[in-house]
Amino acid sequence: MPKKVHVQTTINGEAVEYLCEPRQSLLEVLRDVLHLTGAKEGCNNGNCGACSVILDGRLVNSCLVLGAELEGKSLETIEGLAEPEQLHPIQDAFLENAALQCGICTPGFIMAAKALLDQNPNPTEHEIRYWLAGNLCRCTGYDKIVRAVQDAAQTTS
């Protein structure tokens, strides 16, 4: 069996090191090694977006990244968003707009929305819908999610 890989990386602004098997995805490392269980496993093949995280400033599916690839990189996950006493404005907007039901897709949607607003603070509804096309929700019908992102854009910009 190939040796475990030693990885030094930055997660939510903090230096982190871990050992992982080369075959472990970043999603598995986050959930099973680091116990950061915010990113969810939905399809495990890049279709659903429930595992979305921001890697070196770009939105990616953590199920399609190897944990071993994180050496020297910088990762943002849902766990890094809220302050101890205050939710992130996107999280507030999701609550205010009732943009979730079962909640499994929510961390992925919020990370995807953050990646969008980081680079485009005032997206159109069309831009929001296309940007979020890789995130699936089987409860809400998407309208409330889109409205939450529009609200968050107004609050943050």
Add this chain to the structure above:
Amino acid sequence: MRAFEYVPAKTVAEATSLLAEKGDQAKPLAGGTDLIVMVRENRRQLDRMVDIKDLPETNVLSYSPDTGLELGAAVPCHEIYADGAISAAYPGLIDAAKIIGGTAIQGRASVGGNLCNASPAADTIPPLIVLGAICVIAGPDGSTREVPAEQFCTAPGQTVLENGELLVSFKIPPPPKNSSSFYLRFIPRNEMDIAVVGAGASVVLDDAKTSIVSARISLAAVAPTPLFAEEVSDSLAGKEISDESINAAAEAAQAIASPISDMRGTAEQRTHLVGVLTRRALNGAIQRVKEA
């Protein structure tokens, strides 16, 4: 998933020798959006993944109107369409880079990986073909060879790459005067799907923009490999732009398509789509020249 080894290569020479050592049990890893899924689902078994994302040669993204585009095989889609000059020069390639998967896929997936995966339905391959892209391949003995994009795929999932060879980059010639390109596909949804049929076209028009000097047409998902419709393309040279000439090309493209029926569509539907999409790709490229 079977255990495998992960090795980030530091140089092209190291990458090709790491690949050559393991033969078909080793694969280069770029964005991983196809490879990681294939290995996880046991459709592909590997002893070694060689990460080729940190090499300067596979990350090059450099455009000049005189020499054209040099595109590293590992450059993710989002970096390509974020570049205004490249988007203006090669709109057909951008059409494809923007519709592969969703945002998170485009953050990782590369044009080089899309080509090496060699799906007949790959969206970026028809644009590479119509833009005259040349694939630069490094061999394990330090050699380099060049293969035109239309010759790279040999069967579904199969390419010209020999043991230890690595696709390093593409060279795409500068767009000629009065030229443009276009790619579109048919899918039953608005986004996040695989082409039922795809069509790419590039055209060079005369100065009056009323006649076609030359054209290139390429089709996806209607043959075992992405198809370069060479004779159909050549038949447009010197033709006046008219419904008649465009329709004739669309019909000729239908005649060379050999689609199968599968879960995405029937052969009959695909043959119909080849006509519609060839027409739209040609008209789309022509329109872009006229608007420039």
